Amino acid sequence: MALVAAILLVLVLLGFYLSWRATRLDRLHHRVETARAALDAALLRRAAAVLGLAAADGLDPAVARSLAAAANSARRAGEGDRELAESELSRTLRGALDGAEPPDTLVPHLDEVAVAARGVHLARVFHNDAVADTRRARRSRLIRLLRLAGTAGLPEYFEMDDRPPRR
Amino acid sequence: MTATRRPGRTAPEASVEGGGGRRVGIVCPYAWDVPGGVQQHVGDLAETLIRMGHEVSVLAPVGDPGHLLPDYLVPAGRPVPVPYNGSVARLSFGPRTAARVRRWIAEGGFDVLHIHEPAAPSVSLLACWAADGPLVATFHTSNPRSRAMSATSTALRSVLEKINARVAVSESARRTLVEHVGGDAVLIPNGVSVRRFERAEPLPGWPGQGGSIGFLGRLDEPRKGLATLLAAFTRLAPHRPGLRLLVAGPGEPDLSGVPESLRERVVLLGRIDDADKARAYHSADVFCAPNLGGESFGIVLTEAMAAGAAIVASDIPAFAAVLAGGGAGDLFRVGDPDHLAERAGALLDAPGRRAELSEAARKAVRAYDWETVAADIAHVYETVLMGDGRDGERPGGVRVDSGSRAAALLRRGERP
Numbered sequence: 116m117a118l119v120a121a122i123l124l125v126l127v128l129l130g131f132y133l134s135w136r137a138t139r140l141d142r143l144h145h146r147v148e149t150a151r152a153a154l155d156a157a158l159l160r161r162a163a164a165v166l167g168l169a170a171a172d173g174l175d176p177a178v179a180r181s182l183a184a185a186a187n188s189a190r191r192a193g194e195g196d197r198e199l200a201e202s203e204l205s206r207t208l209r210g211a212l213d214g215a216e217p218p219d220t221l222v223p224h225l226d227e228v229a230v231a232a233r234g235v236h237l238a239r240v241f242h243n244d245a246v247a248d249t250r251r252a253r254r255s256r257l258i259r260l261l262r263l264a265g266t267a268g269l270p271e272y273f274e275m276d277d278r279p280p281r282r
Numbered sequence: 283m284t285a286t287r288r289p290g291r292t293a294p295e296a297s298v299e300g301g302g303g304r305r306v307g308i309v310c311p312y313a314w315d316v317p318g319g320v321q322q323h324v325g326d327l328a329e330t331l332i333r334m335g336h337e338v339s340v341l342a343p344v345g346d347p348g349h350l351l352p353d354y355l356v357p358a359g360r361p362v363p364v365p366y367n368g369s370v371a372r373l374s375f376g377p378r379t380a381a382r383v384r385r386w387i388a389e390g391g392f393d394v395l396h397i398h399e400p401a402a403p404s405v406s407l408l409a410c411w412a413a414d415g416p417l418v419a420t421f422h423t424s425n426p427r428s429r430a431m432s433a434t435s436t437a438l439r440s441v442l443e444k445i446n447a448r449v450a451v452s453e454s455a456r457r458t459l460v461e462h463v464g465g466d467a468v469l470i471p472n473g474v475s476v477r478r479f480e481r482a483e484p485l486p487g488w489p490g491q492g493g494s495i496g497f498l499g500r501l502d503e504p505r506k507g508l509a510t511l512l513a514a515f516t517r518l519a520p521h522r523p524g525l526r527l528l529v530a531g532p533g534e535p536d537l538s539g540v541p542e543s544l545r546e547r548v549v550l551l552g553r554i555d556d557a558d559k560a561r562a563y564h565s566a567d568v569f570c571a572p573n574l575g576g577e578s579f580g581i582v583l584t585e586a587m588a589a590g591a592a593i594v595a596s597d598i599p600a601f602a603a604v605l606a607g608g609g610a611g612d613l614f615r616v617g618d619p620d621h622l623a624e625r626a627g628a629l630l631d632a633p634g635r636r637a638e639l640s641e642a643a644r645k646a647v648r649a650y651d652w653e654t655v656a657a658d659i660a661h662v663y664e665t666v667l668m669g670d671g672r673d674g675e676r677p678g679g680v681r682v683d684s685g686s687r688a689a690a691l692l693r694r695g696e697r698p
Binding site: 142248 | 662670
């Protein structure tokens with residue numbers, strides 16, 4: 116009788132422990148998902164800000180064209196070449212704005228681009244941090260053995276050049 | 283999880299500054315009635331966020347019940363002195379404090395919870411345990427051998443992995459975090475409250491007629507570089523009969539290198555309060571920051587800049603960066619008293635140049651003003667909130683953690 120009770124107790128405790136581990140992992144997957152949504156939104160905001168700048172008066176037409184082209188290809192890039200296209204947009208921005216002396220009319224647009232570029236950096240660090248935590252958790256033997264991750268795919272890092280232009 | 287792009291998602295229309303008032307809960311692990319860097323940071327952040335239109339509630343331990351508390355502060359219980367991180371910290375822990383933390387979270391209705399030093403075994407750690415939802419954490423400790431952080435890092439991981447956004451106040455704080463816990467953090471420096479230092483009356487009798495040089499910092503800590511400044515003063519003073527040195531800060535200075543005849547011109551103020559500190563920055567013709575290194579962020583330097591002081595500082599990377607490579611203050615070779623004497627002497631002789639530097643310093647310090655820093659932190663909140671409560675499965679905002687959910691076992695991988 117005592118043996119049965121002890122086994123039952125162990126099973127109940129094990130159940131609680133497994134449920135706790137599964138909850139942690141579920142939460143991590145949720146964190147990656149919200150972070151990815153925030154990163155997508157931040158990238159879209161930056162592309163929109165660059166297009167706004169490119170359309171504004173006071174920018175050299177050739178520079179404006181290259182900015183608009185880079186922003187558009189970043190917006191349209193498919194999953195595979197998104198990182199490259201977004202990095203290219205960062206480089207184009209730096210090439211256009213580093214050390215430039217823009218007229219006052221552009222200042223609101225430049226402010227919006229600066230804030231949006233900062234937002235991309237923030238969102239990317241938070242996303243990759245969540246991915247790192249999730250991947251580490253999924254390396255655990257218990258989680259692999261019991262397939263606690265279920266069918267959820269292994270999250271991928273988002274690697275890009277997000278250095279902002281100098282102001 | 284790799285392909286969670288949602289085509290219908292658009293960029294937020296609200297700008298960061300106008301993101302609408304948020305309800306922010308801030309947790310400070312150290313006793314509010316004891317002065318300290320983290321408490322100062324939390325107070326300045328809370329006040330700036332409130333001015334920006336957010337609703338803020340700060341939870342912190344309070345030891346002295348008679349201590350005057352700001353409106354936004356909620357006491358979390360009496361702290362007990364605990365040896366932590368190489369010094370004695372006053373922390374709150376235990377079931378009663380835990381219950382208060384849970385109640386504060388349950389009743390607060392916060393959009394986002396901002397926890398300072400989440401690894402500190404105090405209300406911060408309790409809040410991490412108790413909360414579920416958008417969590418932001420700021421790491422202040424820069425200690426390469428933080429026993430508290432490394433010994434418990436495995437246990438801490440289950441707590442820290444709940445945090446959506448990690449912020450470090452300096453590069454060395456970021457390194458400490460990465461080495462002990464892994465992951466990454468964004469860098470948002472400490473702010474300086476420019477309004478507090480902008481205007482102040484000089485201390486009585488200063489700056490005086492014959493020129494003066496100011497210094498502020500611990501006097502017995504070699505890294506603060508007072509020895510370099512004293513050596514430079516010893517070179518300058520014989521040729522400038524009116525020149526005086528204003529030295530403010532706690533500790534016993536080593537004046538053995540200064541000739542007997544010059545010592546009366548080295549004025550020691552000892553430890554001074556905040557109001558006198560602001561006045562001290564306005565009391566010298568030239569303000570000197572001779573630090574030898576180890577400063578992750580020159581808080582004294584930014585305060586002096588906020589006061590519009592004409593600054594001469596050592597050329598360590600942190601200072602060169604804050605002073606815009608020399609544009610907002612003169613730089614001298616670190617630890618070189620001859621070079622310092624030359625630079626300080628030239629500045630004392632050129633009131634025009636001092637006015638220029640003062641103007642440039644006031645302009646350059648705006649990047650470190652709490653208004654700027656708090657806007658960046660609000661940007662972190664908005665980034666975290668951008669994905670919150672959108673999947674319909676969990677409500678938005680911060681709530682009390684319901685603990686493990688057996689349902690999670692059944693839900694594995696259901697989401698895309």
